[in-house]
Amino acid sequence: MRVEGSPALEARQLVRDLGDEVKTRILHGIDLTVAAGEFVSLTGPSGSGKSTLLYLLGALDRPTSGDVFVDGIATAKLPTAERDTLRGERLGFVFQFHFLLPEFTAVENVMIPLLHRRNVRQADAHAQALAVLATLEMHEFANRRPNQLSGGQQQRVSIARAIVHRPKILFADEPTGNLDSKAGLAVMEIFEKFVRDDAMTIVMVTHEPSYAARAQREVKLLDGKIAEIVVPTHKAA
Amino acid sequence: MKAELFIAARQLWHRKMLNSISVLGVMLGVLMLIAITGIMRGMQTRFLGTILEVSPHIVVYDQTLAVPRTVVDTLLGGVSVTHVSRQASSDRQQQIARPRETLAAIRTLDGVTAVAPLVVGSAVMSVGSKELPVEMRGIDPMVQDIVTPLRGWIVRGSLTDLNAAGDGVMVGQQLADLLGVTIGDNVTCASARGVPVSMRVVVLFSSGITALDKGRVYVAARLAQTILGRGDAIDRIEIRLANPDDAPAVTARLEALFGYDGESWQTTNASMLSVFVQQNLITGLMIGAVLMVGGFGILSIQIMIVVEKRRDIALLKSVGYSSRNVLTIFLVEGIVVAIIGAILGSIGGHFLLLGMRQIKTVSGMGFNKPSTFAIYEAPIVYVLAFVFSISVGLLASFFPAWRASRVEPVDVLRGS
Numbered sequence: 039m040r041v042e043g044s045p046a047l048e049a050r051q052l053v054r055d056l057g058d059e060v061k062t063r064i065l066h067g068i069d070l071t072v073a074a075g076e077f078v079s080l081t082g083p084s085g086s087g088k089s090t091l092l093y094l095l096g097a098l099d100r101p102t103s104g105d106v107f108v109d110g111i112a113t114a115k116l117p118t119a120e121r122d123t124l125r126g127e128r129l130g131f132v133f134q135f136h137f138l139l140p141e142f143t144a145v146e147n148v149m150i151p152l153l154h155r156r157n158v159r160q161a162d163a164h165a166q167a168l169a170v171l172a173t174l175e176m177h178e179f180a181n182r183r184p185n186q187l188s189g190g191q192q193q194r195v196s197i198a199r200a201i202v203h204r205p206k207i208l209f210a211d212e213p214t215g216n217l218d219s220k221a222g223l224a225v226m227e228i229f230e231k232f233v234r235d236d237a238m239t240i241v242m243v244t245h246e247p248s249y250a251a252r253a254q255r256e257v258k259l260l261d262g263k264i265a266e267i268v269v270p271t272h273k274a275a
Numbered sequence: 276m277k278a279e280l281f282i283a284a285r286q287l288w289h290r291k292m293l294n295s296i297s298v299l300g301v302m303l304g305v306l307m308l309i310a311i312t313g314i315m316r317g318m319q320t321r322f323l324g325t326i327l328e329v330s331p332h333i334v335v336y337d338q339t340l341a342v343p344r345t346v347v348d349t350l351l352g353g354v355s356v357t358h359v360s361r362q363a364s365s366d367r368q369q370q371i372a373r374p375r376e377t378l379a380a381i382r383t384l385d386g387v388t389a390v391a392p393l394v395v396g397s398a399v400m401s402v403g404s405k406e407l408p409v410e411m412r413g414i415d416p417m418v419q420d421i422v423t424p425l426r427g428w429i430v431r432g433s434l435t436d437l438n439a440a441g442d443g444v445m446v447g448q449q450l451a452d453l454l455g456v457t458i459g460d461n462v463t464c465a466s467a468r469g470v471p472v473s474m475r476v477v478v479l480f481s482s483g484i485t486a487l488d489k490g491r492v493y494v495a496a497r498l499a500q501t502i503l504g505r506g507d508a509i510d511r512i513e514i515r516l517a518n519p520d521d522a523p524a525v526t527a528r529l530e531a532l533f534g535y536d537g538e539s540w541q542t543t544n545a546s547m548l549s550v551f552v553q554q555n556l557i558t559g560l561m562i563g564a565v566l567m568v569g570g571f572g573i574l575s576i577q578i579m580i581v582v583e584k585r586r587d588i589a590l591l592k593s594v595g596y597s598s599r600n601v602l603t604i605f606l607v608e609g610i611v612v613a614i615i616g617a618i619l620g621s622i623g624g625h626f627l628l629l630g631m632r633q634i635k636t637v638s639g640m641g642f643n644k645p646s647t648f649a650i651y652e653a654p655i656v657y658v659l660a661f662v663f664s665i666s667v668g669l670l671a672s673f674f675p676a677w678r679a680s681r682v683e684p685v686d687v688l689r690g691s
């Protein structure tokens with residue numbers, strides 16, 4: 039169900055108001071197109087609306103007006119169940135916090151996105167999760183609980199969980215925000231490998247200018263508007 | 276479904292201390308259900324069994340006949356209110372007309388197994404200077420034995436002796452002891468209206484019901500008519516049916532056909548049956564209350580867990596789990612808690628009943644034979660326990676599960 043020739047991700051005139059009594063306009067008509075296989079970073083000061091935009095792009099939230107197209111599919115008015123399915127099949131998420139379920143081991147956490155699907159056997163899900171952990175050099179920690187892992191290891195498990203179902207687009211909201219620079223750098227290398235080897239599309243929110251510069255484009259937000267889009271000089275060449 | 280089961284099972288296990296409290300609540304409810312039902316139903320079943328064994332299914336009276344108390348009334352200490360209206364003065368006594376024809380006609384009715392004529396009255400039994408009042412029953416021994424089995428009571432002698440001997444009398448063991456007589460001894464019986472007759476003790480019985488063992492004597496109907504001065508008449512017909520449940524319907528037919536006042540065993544024991552209904556209502560309410568407390572245990576603990584698990588729920592939804600998936604996870608948790616509680620409660624309940632069966636009860640309520648607790652235990656009780664528990668688990672976890680299913684991932688993500 040892919041509309042031919044459409045970009046991986048497209049935002050059209052995205053507006054988002056937040057607040058219960060007093061509505062504040064957080065996003066003021068964002069237009070953005072992300073091509074398949076592109077690595078885009080999203081930067082801007084705290085409170086500029088990066089997370090809000092990312093949730094909309096990832097069909098976790100619904101816009102006040104405007105629409106988001108994932109593989110050409112309009113998501114704004116899609117019924118909730120279909121959005122859940124769309125996320126479960128085509129999108130992956132990494133957050134600043136790992137959100138690993140504490141009762142489950144690393145490999146079980148990675149299996150979780152696969153398990154609720156029909157026709158997926160537990161053993162197959164387990165094998166697939168182990169394989170993904172292995173590519174992230176995490177398979178020796180597969181049977182550890184989240185609280186037995188370091189911050190960098192936890193984040194790697196959560197990345198494994200985000201990509202175990204081979205999503206088209208990976209959304210990451212400050213994935214290195216809680217990590218030391220070594221672990222942060224490792225995450226960046228993993229993302230670059232996804233783009234290079236798996237042609238994955240990545241949209242990553244970051245505060246770190248050097249990480250932002252590793253993307254193919256850097257979208258700078260300011261007060262809910264796109265201030266500028268930068269193509270790093272080394273990539274433009 | 277496998278994902279929901281997997282997650283639910285793991286979450287339950289992870290919070291085993293907390294969840295065991297919920298399990299305990301359900302377990303206690305089930306234990307109560309099984310124990311109370313076992314005792315109540317056991318008692319009721321034994322009582323009904325005794326009644327159906329020793330009393331006729333239907334008694335046909337002459338309308339205004341003064342009637343001595345029935346076995347069951349004696350047994351229960353006369354709680355029956357319906358009875359009072361029949362305590363008409365004995366000078367208005369009438370007897371059932373044309374007894375032979377009436378008996379024959381009743382015998383042909385559908386569902387009737389046996390029809391026994393009775394002559395009933397008060398007399399005094401004496402041996403030497405000892406005199407005791409007795410309730411005399413003139414019977415046709417063989418037929419009466421079918422309607423209200425007597426054979427099982429007999430300690431010495433046999434019904435055949437009572438039948439054959441023209442002057443035989445069947446006496447309670449305790450009465451015989453009081454009078455100092457035994458098989459073969461002579462006793463004299465007299466009443467206000469009839470002719471005193473000297474008789475021979477041919478049967479000794481022990482019913483286990485003190486009032487009968489001390490106060491009732493059985494003689495052949497002919498003899499009773501003489502002693503009580505009743506001429507040819509009988510004043511009561513007792514009927515046994517193939518199915519005791521038919522008694523009210525057959526009674527109505529009898530009344531319509533013959534014009535005599537009939538009384539089914541259900542009417543005779545109406546007050547006790549209504550006591551049973553009330554007992555069942557009260558125990559039902561008690562069990563319901565305990566199960567409800569168990570339900571509230573599940574409810575409050577689940578609400579707590581759902582609040583605590585908001586992040587995890589948000590994560591599940593962000594990776595594609597639907598509201599229904601999340602709802603199912605928490606419903607499954609409630610049901611699993613209920614099922615474990617029901618299993619433990621059933622096992623506990625079963626052993627509790629086993630234990631109670633061993634307890635000897637003191638004689639009471641008119642019984643003078645010591646016995647054990649009457650316990651009712653049937654698969655249906657356990658099935659009901661599971662049905663109730665699962666319903667409680669489902670109901671109690673529905674609200675928390677629904678709350679969980681409504682969690683919006685972005686709300687949680689924005690908050691963190």
Ligand SMILES: Nc1ncnc2c1ncn2[C@@H]1O[C@H](COP(=O)(O)OP(=O)(O)O)[C@@H](O)[C@H]1O
Nearest residue numbers: 056057064083084085086087088089090091689
């Ligand atoms: N639930 C909310 N109600 C009202 N305003 C909110 C809510 N959540 C976030 N905001 C506001 O929206 C703006 C953008 O937030 P966010 O997208 O998280 O920014 P960023 O990720 O760039 O730091 C902020 O000013 C924040 O205060």
Ligand SMILES: [Mg+2]
Nearest residue numbers: 088089090211
């Ligand atoms: Mg943010």
